[in-house]
Amino acid sequence: MKAPPEKFGAVLARLKESLGKSKDVEIADALGMTKTAFHARKERDSFPAEKVAVLALHRPDLKIDVAYVLTGERQTPTSAASQPGRTSDLADIVADLIVLRDMVDRIQRRLSHLTTQGEAV
Secondary structure, three states: OOOOOOOHHHHHHHHHHHHOOOOHHHHHHHOOOOHHHHHHHHHOOOOOHHHHHHHHHHOHHHOOOHHHHHHOOOOOOOOHHHOOOOOOHHHHHHHHHHHHHHHHHHHHHHHHHHHHOOOOO
């Protein structure tokens, strides 16, 4: 059975710890979000996990342990963190999933547009 997703507050606390930040607005900025958009996600208890992965991918100097931030579990010495070339695997996978999600969203919008115009799909 799949574990429930981590609560927004727990993930936020770990990201703040990882980045050495204390304010939500600093985290929103690091993730490339407005404070309004970040607050809306916080209200929905929907942490933007994909943005953490993208941040880790684009800023390897920050050394963000994406798995720890998102799940609370640190990588073991035999995990990706200790294997050269595998430290960003999770970030790469999440970034690929974001691209795929965007493609699916575009296809769904096009299909919806076609069906509202009465065209057969």
